[in-house]
Amino acid sequence: MASVKIPALNNPFVSLSFKSRLPSSFSVTFRDNLRFSRSSSRPQRRFLVVTASSASISGKPTVLVAEKLGEAGLSLLKQFAIVDCSYNLSPEELCTKISLCDALIVRSGTKVSREVFESSGGRLKVVGRAGVGIDNVDLAAATEHGCLVVNAPTANTVAAAEHGIALLAAMARNVAQADASVKAGKWQRNKYVGVSLVGKTIAILGFGKVGSEVARRAKGLGMHVIAHDPYASADRARAIGVDLVSFEEAVATADFISLHMPLTPATDKILNDETFAKMKKGVRIVNVARGGVIDEEALVRALDAGIVAQAALDVFTEEPPKQDSKLVQHERITVTPHLGASTMEAQEGVAIEIAEAVVGALKGELAATAVNAPMVPAEVLAELKPYVELAEKLGRLAVQLVAGVSGVKSLKVSYASSRAPDDLDTRVLRAMITKGLIEPISSAYVNLVNADYTAKQRGLRITEERIIIDGSSETPLESIQVQIANVESKFASAISDSGEIKVEGKVKDGIPHLTKVGSFEVDVSLEGSIILCRQVDQPGMIGKVGHILGEENVNVSFMSVGRTAPRKQAVMAIGVDDQPSKQSLQRIGEVPAIEESKLLLQLCAGIFAFGILSSAVVGYGNGKIFDITHKITSQLPTFGSVNGLGQFIWLVASIKNGSTVNVSEFKLGTHTGTHVDAPSHFFEKYYEQGFDVTSLSLQTLNGPALVVDVPRNNNITAEVMKSLKIPRGVHRVLFKTLNTDRRLMHSKQFASDFTGFKTDGAQWLVDNTDIKLVGLDYLSVSAYDDAAPTHHIFLRNREIVLVEGLNLDGIKPGKYNVHCLPLRMEGADGCPTRCILTA
Numbered sequence: 001m002a003s004v005k006i007p008a009l010n011n012p013f014v015s016l017s018f019k020s021r022l023p024s025s026f027s028v029t030f031r032d033n034l035r036f037s038r039s040s041s042r043p044q045r046r047f048l049v050v051t052a053s054s055a056s057i058s059g060k061p062t063v064l065v066a067e068k069l070g071e072a073g074l075s076l077l078k079q080f081a082i083v084d085c086s087y088n089l090s091p092e093e094l095c096t097k098i099s100l101c102d103a104l105i106v107r108s109g110t111k112v113s114r115e116v117f118e119s120s121g122g123r124l125k126v127v128g129r130a131g132v133g134i135d136n137v138d139l140a141a142a143t144e145h146g147c148l149v150v151n152a153p154t155a156n157t158v159a160a161a162e163h164g165i166a167l168l169a170a171m172a173r174n175v176a177q178a179d180a181s182v183k184a185g186k187w188q189r190n191k192y193v194g195v196s197l198v199g200k201t202i203a204i205l206g207f208g209k210v211g212s213e214v215a216r217r218a219k220g221l222g223m224h225v226i227a228h229d230p231y232a233s234a235d236r237a238r239a240i241g242v243d244l245v246s247f248e249e250a251v252a253t254a255d256f257i258s259l260h261m262p263l264t265p266a267t268d269k270i271l272n273d274e275t276f277a278k279m280k281k282g283v284r285i286v287n288v289a290r291g292g293v294i295d296e297e298a299l300v301r302a303l304d305a306g307i308v309a310q311a312a313l314d315v316f317t318e319e320p321p322k323q324d325s326k327l328v329q330h331e332r333i334t335v336t337p338h339l340g341a342s343t344m345e346a347q348e349g350v351a352i353e354i355a356e357a358v359v360g361a362l363k364g365e366l367a368a369t370a371v372n373a374p375m376v377p378a379e380v381l382a383e384l385k386p387y388v389e390l391a392e393k394l395g396r397l398a399v400q401l402v403a404g405v406s407g408v409k410s411l412k413v414s415y416a417s418s419r420a421p422d423d424l425d426t427r428v429l430r431a432m433i434t435k436g437l438i439e440p441i442s443s444a445y446v447n448l449v450n451a452d453y454t455a456k457q458r459g460l461r462i463t464e465e466r467i468i469i470d471g472s473s474e475t476p477l478e479s480i481q482v483q484i485a486n487v488e489s490k491f492a493s494a495i496s497d498s499g500e501i502k503v504e505g506k507v508k509d510g511i512p513h514l515t516k517v518g519s520f521e522v523d524v525s526l527e528g529s530i531i532l533c534r535q536v537d538q539p540g541m542i543g544k545v546g547h548i549l550g551e552e553n554v555n556v557s558f559m560s561v562g563r564t565a566p567r568k569q570a571v572m573a574i575g576v577d578d579q580p581s582k583q584s585l586q587r588i589g590e591v592p593a594i595e596e597s598k599l600l601l602q603l604c605a606g607i608f609a610f611g612i613l614s615s616a617v618v619g620y621g622n623g624k625i626f627d628i629t630h631k632i633t634s635q636l637p638t639f640g641s642v643n644g645l646g647q648f649i650w651l652v653a654s655i656k657n658g659s660t661v662n663v664s665e666f667k668l669g670t671h672t673g674t675h676v677d678a679p680s681h682f683f684e685k686y687y688e689q690g691f692d693v694t695s696l697s698l699q700t701l702n703g704p705a706l707v708v709d710v711p712r713n714n715n716i717t718a719e720v721m722k723s724l725k726i727p728r729g730v731h732r733v734l735f736k737t738l739n740t741d742r743r744l745m746h747s748k749q750f751a752s753d754f755t756g757f758k759t760d761g762a763q764w765l766v767d768n769t770d771i772k773l774v775g776l777d778y779l780s781v782s783a784y785d786d787a788a789p790t791h792h793i794f795l796r797n798r799e800i801v802l803v804e805g806l807n808l809d810g811i812k813p814g815k816y817n818v819h820c821l822p823l824r825m826e827g828a829d830g831c832p833t834r835c836i837l838t839a
């Protein structure tokens with residue numbers, strides 16, 4: 001009755017829902033009145049409201065201090081609040097205590113997870129991070145729960161810089177190794193001959209607060225200091241006697257490299273096999289920034305290959321690192337346990353800075369160091385929402401175009417509007433552009449209060465210009481133009497005739513669009529990522545580029561070409577839903593007639609700008625029904641399916657039109673929505689032995705289930721599985737991962753570093769639990785590298801069913817009943833699935 005044709009995937013990451021050898025796209029014919037029932041769920045939209053007023057009955061709010069805080073900060077807090085200092089709490093203890101607290105203060109050692117916010121029952125109003133990095137705080141959860149997060153970004157700068165210098169000297173003179181050797185009863189004077197610092201070149205990567213303090217001190221040691229920071233002011237560097245150079249020059253000429261940049265998508269593993277290969281043989285490396293800026297495995301290789309002579313590390317990708325870590329145990333590596341900020345003085349300073357911010361926030365003041373403060377009051381947002389989104393995206397776009405070593409010093413923003421100047425408050429728009437420009441490149445968080453200050457602190461001068469145009473004053477703005485002067489660009493055509501990087505945007509049908517790059521008119525919606533190409537205008541260019549992207553199944557959402565004149569210079573802007581691979585970009589660059597190309601990433605607005613949530617929750621009796629299906633729509637990517645998604649469902653023949661039966665057909669891509677995974681993709685014999693979805697155990701797919709939160713920034717390893725403490729007797733578990741926070745669902749392999757099961761995690765699950773239904777909120781249950789072995793472990797005994805691509809947004813961890821209804825198609829061993837939870 002049903003014919004099934006299945007897309008063959010060429011992307012190894014994506015496990016198939018269907019037998020891969022079958023041809024592309026499948027169609028199924030149903031007879032009778034088959035209707036696809038959709039739940040009556042209505043997406044609810046709500047706006048973020050962050051308030052911070054104290055609400056304790058005794059009159060005094062309670063502040064839980066979960067890690068050691070300097071005395072001065074404690075006394076400040078005690079003047080205003082009841083202070084509970086409880087250190088070394090287990091996650092469970094923290095969750096229990098938190099419901100009695102209005103504020104929480106931590107350093108980097110306490111994970112403030114979603115569970116903490118959920119357990120607070122709405123009482124927790126402020127989280128204070130006594131330091132800079134807020135990697136340990138689940139910001140998205142904080143924002144969703146209306147909890148303000150504040151940090152202390154300046155008080156430990158000098159301490160971190162001093163620790164960098166301490167590690168530099170200790171490494172060069174083998175202090176730690178020699179100390180251990182003497183204590184072991186040895187006296188090895190020849191073994192520990194060191195190297196001198198004077199006269200050597202040190203490259204500071206990241207010339208911000210800490211980097212510039214390290215530079216000053218290195219100068220005092222007689223070192224030649226160079227720095228790389230594409231966004232730092234060259235004047236400020238010159239004032240300290242430091243030359244700003246390109247990344248290539250910095251890594252190739254340095255005897256010592258010291259890292260001081262924040263961990264961002266652009267700096268993630270910025271030191272890797274490729275960059276190590278370009279370094280001077282015998283280079284020495286110091287890292288007091290964040291572990292993730294170094295590819296730690298590549299560092300071990302570079303040490304063993306003799307490229308890197310020594311390294312000194314205060315920070316690690318995983319903290320604490322594993323005891324048997326090759327990196328930590330390497331004899332030419334000096335390590336400290338994240339001590340950068342740990343001086344008496346810095347901790348006193350940080351304690352005061354954070355106590356003031358927390359008390360201020362509890363009094364209802366908006367702290368300048370607020371990390372997730374709302375940018376836009378709700379009433380302003382109603383009218384300005386698409387424009388503030390446009391402003392931030394133009395800022396993000398402009399900064400990604402900057403190259404060279406002169407730094408971003410001046411920014412000019414022009415607003416074209418038919419409204420009178422005092423009828424349009426541009427403060428919010430200016431703050432959003434500043435946010436877009438600064439947040440992707442620094443450890444600063446920009447809010448309405450601190451935007452101008454943060455810009456000034458970074459030496460960034462912002463000028464604004466109003467252009468009054470004729471037209472209806474109903475729309476607040478016609479366009480926004482952002483110009484950065486005196487810089488080079490990674491995409492030369494972004495430089496306008498007058499010499500600045502120039503981008504301009506408009507709001508069309510409520511959606512921000514990029515309308516000008518340099519002197520070229522384009523028209524592309526500012527969503528996903530954008531590829532810019534400069535070319536000689538000629539027929540066939542769109543097809544050539546589209547073909548390269550299509551081969552990789554990168555979905556093109558928009559394309560537009562702006563040109564100076566027919567067959568002259570043109571700029572093509574291509575909006576893509578998925579990030580293309582380096583190879584594809586290289587191929588695009590190699591197309592004859594394309595003169596330059598550049599990928600601009602992450603145009604999405606920061607999650608803290610507006611906390612709009614949608615969820616599919618329906619009340620039912622006294623309980624609730626949650627639809628946790630990612631529905632299959634024609635907008636979903638198809639990951640290698642040639643025909644992709646066609647018509648979703650249509651009536652080929654209907655009784656209404658004279659047929660004796662209703663005949664429906666539909667065509668789907670694979671692996672894009674919620675589905676039962678296809679074992680045959682990883683396990684040939686399943687298919688040979690006649691396994692298909694009709695033989696799936698509905699008992700496995702329906703019944704009591706647990707939704708659990710796994711730690712973010714980590715794959716599901718044996719250790720993680722163990723820490724979840726899932727009792728024996730639990731048969732169905734849905735795992736909530738980073739995907740739910742970051743909506744990584746359709747970003748392909750780029751997200752798989754921290755969303756899936758590792759082999760050991762799968763093995764642990766099989767060996768130590770009774771779980772038979774493994775649900776995950778991502779496209780594949782397994783981490784990319786481990787795809788095949790992990791699936792083999794899960795599927796080996798034909799007992800475990802994998803449901804992938806669940807939509808767990810807004811679902812709190814806890815007990816539910818799960819009901820998964822697979823679309824049972826003959827001959828297919830995986831299939832789209834409708835899943836709901838009841839509570």
Ligand SMILES: NC(=O)C1=CN([C@@H]2O[C@H](COP(=O)(O)OP(=O)(O)OC[C@H]3O[C@@H](n4cnc5c(N)ncnc54)[C@H](O)[C@@H]3O)[C@@H](O)[C@H]2O)C=CC1
Pocket residue numbers: 132133153156157160205206207208209210211228229230231232260261262263266267288289290314315338339340341342440441442443444
């Ligand atoms: N080990 C520890 O205990 C401590 C670590 N830190 C860490 O040190 C780092 C620096 O902190 P701050 O100086 O306060 O931050 P900052 O924001 O003042 O400076 C960071 C600098 O990095 C630059 N940068 C961004 N992307 C870059 C890129 N791709 N290449 C080169 N430079 C780039 C920025 O332009 C900025 O100037 C952060 O990661 C922070 O978390 C800070 C304090 C203590």
Ligand SMILES: O=C(O)C(=O)COP(=O)(O)O
Pocket residue numbers: 107108109130131132133134156338339340341342
């Ligand atoms: O401030 C930072 O970013 C740090 O890394 C310092 O962390 P700590 O407060 O010492 O746990």
